[in-house]
Amino acid sequence: MTDLFSLAGEKVLVTGSSSGLGAAVAGMLAEAGATVACAARTSAKAEAAARLLVGRGLAAVPVVADLADEGQVDALVPAAVEAMDGFTGLVNVAGVQLRRPAVDVSRDDLRAMVHVNLEATYLLCAAAGRVLLPQGRGSVVNVTSLTAQFGLPSLSVYGATRGGSVQQLTRALAVEWAPSGVRANAVAPGRIRTPMTEGLFADDETRGSFERHIPMGRGGRPVDVAAAVLYLLSPAAAYVTGHTLVVDGGWSVSGSLGG
Amino acid sequence: MADPGRGPVVVTGAGSGIGRAVAEAFARQGATVVALARSTDATGELAAQHDSVVSLSMDVTVEDSVVDVAAQVTRDHGAPSALVTCAAAGAAAGPTESLSLSAWRDALECDLTGTFLSNREFGRPMLKAGYGRIVNMTSFHTVATYPQRAAYVAAKSGVEGLVKGLAVEWGGRGVTVNAVAPGPIRTPRTQFFLDSDPANEAGMIGRTPAGRIGELPDVVAAVSFLAGPDAAWISGQVLVVDGGWTSNAWWGQHPFRP
Numbered sequence: 408m409t410d411l412f413s414l415a416g417e418k419v420l421v422t423g424s425s426s427g428l429g430a431a432v433a434g435m436l437a438e439a440g441a442t443v444a445c446a447a448r449t450s451a452k453a454e455a456a457a458r459l460l461v462g463r464g465l466a467a468v469p470v471v472a473d474l475a476d477e478g479q480v481d482a483l484v485p486a487a488v489e490a491m492d493g494f495t496g497l498v499n500v501a502g503v504q505l506r507r508p509a510v511d512v513s514r515d516d517l518r519a520m521v522h523v524n525l526e527a528t529y530l531l532c533a534a535a536g537r538v539l540l541p542q543g544r545g546s547v548v549n550v551t552s553l554t555a556q557f558g559l560p561s562l563s564v565y566g567a568t569r570g571g572s573v574q575q576l577t578r579a580l581a582v583e584w585a586p587s588g589v590r591a592n593a594v595a596p597g598r599i600r601t602p603m604t605e606g607l608f609a610d611d612e613t614r615g616s617f618e619r620h621i622p623m624g625r626g627g628r629p630v631d632v633a634a635a636v637l638y639l640l641s642p643a644a645a646y647v648t649g650h651t652l653v654v655d656g657g658w659s660v661s662g663s664l665g666g
Numbered sequence: 667m668a669d670p671g672r673g674p675v676v677v678t679g680a681g682s683g684i685g686r687a688v689a690e691a692f693a694r695q696g697a698t699v700v701a702l703a704r705s706t707d708a709t710g711e712l713a714a715q716h717d718s719v720v721s722l723s724m725d726v727t728v729e730d731s732v733v734d735v736a737a738q739v740t741r742d743h744g745a746p747s748a749l750v751t752c753a754a755a756g757a758a759a760g761p762t763e764s765l766s767l768s769a770w771r772d773a774l775e776c777d778l779t780g781t782f783l784s785n786r787e788f789g790r791p792m793l794k795a796g797y798g799r800i801v802n803m804t805s806f807h808t809v810a811t812y813p814q815r816a817a818y819v820a821a822k823s824g825v826e827g828l829v830k831g832l833a834v835e836w837g838g839r840g841v842t843v844n845a846v847a848p849g850p851i852r853t854p855r856t857q858f859f860l861d862s863d864p865a866n867e868a869g870m871i872g873r874t875p876a877g878r879i880g881e882l883p884d885v886v887a888a889v890s891f892l893a894g895p896d897a898a899w900i901s902g903q904v905l906v907v908d909g910g911w912t913s914n915a916w917w918g919q920h921p922f923r924p
Contacts, residue, residue: 411887578913585875585910586923597899622837623901631899638897643887646849646880649913650906657837660830660902 411643415440418491419640420484422474422531423501425452427601428550430459431629432498432636437465439637444470444487446501474501474527475519484534495542496640497535499528499549502569504603506561517564524568525576532580532591540587547591548639549577550632551651553659555595570595574651581649590648592639597655599627622657672747672797674698675893676739678726678784681708683853684803685752687882688889692748693719700739700746703753726753726780736787745791748799748893751781757855758817770817777821782828789832789841798841799893802829803885804904806849809912822847826904833902842901846888849908851880872919876909 419436423429425447437443437460445456445467453469460467468490472483488494503523505516532547539545553559554566555574573593580591598617600608607613608626617626635654638644653659675692679685681703689701689709693716701709702724709721720743724735739746755776758769781802792798804822811819825845832843850856850870856879860867870879888907891897906912 411883411890581910582875582914582916582920583922586877586920622834623842623899624838625899627899630896634896634898635900638891643891644907645887646876646878646884646909647888647905647907648876648910652900652905653903654900656899657833657842657901661834661837663834 412637412641413440414637414641417441417495417640418444418487418493419496419498420444420446420470420487420491420494420531420535421498421500422446422472422483422527425456427603428596428599428629428632429500430456431633432500433467434460434463434465435630435633435637436498436640437463437467439641441496441640442466442468442491444468444491446470446472446483446487448473474523477522477526477530480527480530481534484531484538488538494535494538495545497531497547498636498640499531499547499573501527502550502565504562504565504569507564508561509563512564520564520568524565525572528573529576532576536580536584536589539589540584543588545589546640546644547577547580547589548636549573549591549593550636551577551593551595553595553597553653553655555651557659577651578649585648590639590644592644592647592649593651594632594635594639595651595653595655596632597621597627597653597658599629599632601629620658620661620663621655622661622663625656627654627656673744673795674700674720674739674746675748675750676700676702676746676788678702678724678749678751678780679753679803680712681705683752683855684848684851684882684885685750686712687886688750688752689719690716691883691886691890697747698743700743702735726751726784727775729783732780732783732787736791739788740791745795746788746798748801749784749788749792750889750893751784751800751802753780753784754803755821757815759814761814762816765817773817773821774824777818778824778828781825785828785832785843789836789843792841793836793839796840798836799897800832800841800843801889801892802843802845804829804845804847806847806906806908806912808847808904809906829904830902837901842892842897844892844897844900844902845904846885846892847904847906847908848885849880849906849911850874851882851885851907853882873914874909874911875914875920877920877923878909880907880909
């Protein structure tokens with residue numbers, strides 16, 4: 408039974424692995440036995456992320472890509488294949504969240520979110536598919552967002568690019584690739600305390616509001632999300648594909664007024 | 667992924683199919699398993715095979731039965747760490763325009779009311795202990811269904827409503843409540859359907875992107891994840907285990923199937 412959640416022998420590329428959710432995902436996958444290619448924007452960050460895991464006796468290698476740069480995106484999966492001497496999985500964690508009222512989103516803001524949240528995610532999935540489909544096995548997990556299903560102020564473009572688009576991309580890849588034994592799933596986190604959301608959590612009033620609105624009474628931890636990613640990548644989820652697993656402490660099913 | 671330091675794992679409908687597979691899997695992990703079914707014929711066999719399995723008779727449609735068994739289990743083994751509800755009535759299949767009220771009530775009584783009673787009675791000691799994992803078995807029929815399954819779909823959709831209600835109500839007290847919605851899984855009940863016409867299996871496989879019918883371990887693994895300590899912040903969710911069926915709107919044979 409325990410082996411169902413083992414990733415021994417797996418070789419997984421994790422984007423955004425230098426901090427927050429990505430770091431937690433990389434750590435948990437490596438602890439489950441995977442070799443992890445830790446991708447980050449700079450070699451210093453990627454090397455630090457990989458070194459952290461290697462220092463814990465785990466298998467990790469650094470790979471570098473600025474996901475806003477199409478050429479670097481195209482080179483990332485081949486680099487991971489080479490660095491790990493193989494490739495069986497991809498976890499897209501990296502994302503850009505620019506909070507702007509919809510009427511104030513500049514073309515540069517728009518492009519930044521489209522390039523990283525949607526284009527890079529798609530390009531990396533397709534590059535992964537080109538390796539995994541001929542192998543006849545493998546798994547992709549995309550981190551999306553509750554904004555796939557809900558509207559939140561100042562997150563219109565983020566929701567469209569990271570939420571809705573990626574969730575639908577994941578579902579379509581799942582159907583297209585299933586006959587080749589390659590699965591695609593998504594994890595949609597709620598409010599998780601990470602460097603990206605630290606500003607919100609650091610404010611007592613905002614944090615208090617999260618705690619009142621989230622039925623489980625707390626914000627999420629990166630490991631809460633990482634556990635869901637591990638499950639979806641592992642043999643335990645062999646028959647799960649096209650699914651979006653929401654990890655939100657019950658937030659999205661609560662209509663509570665938070666009193 | 668069971669939590670060995672905590673109380674027993676309670677499984678309803680443990681006499682056959684998914685419930686039996688769940689009970690066996692947790693027993694193999696070394697957890698204390700309370701295997702519940704109306705008849706102890708099959709659960710008694712499980713108990714004979716595994717020292718850590720306790721077999722008791724319980725009818726989820728009888729309030730006194732659920733109340734008494736939950737009290738006995740909590741007294742003898744402590745507050746449950748996990749509850750997995752697999753007890754289900756027959757599929758109540760047939761044309762809905764001639765579905766009898768009693769067939770409708772049988773489906774609702776067992777699948778929905780029985781799940782409510784089980785959640786209420788085994789949930790209460792979990793709330794008192796400040797920890798619990800509830801996994802209710804529903805079905806991919808709540809996402810996309812067949813003709814002539816109206817009562818079954820209504821009951822299972824009701825369970826998913828219960829899941830949301832309890833997740834919101836109990837989340838702040840350490841108890842998560844989720845559902846696992848299996849697609850076509852090879853169980854004694856579906857085997858009957860598959861055996862009745864060879865076209866049924868071909869049709870199911872053709873409709874499923876993964877190209878195979880699900881097996882019991884596929885469902886057990888999802889339950890094991892949601893019932894384990896790592897799924898700490900997942901509540902109110904329906905985890906669909908269907909080989910991609912409900913993501914797929916293609917008709918007939920998959921165009922990329924080798």
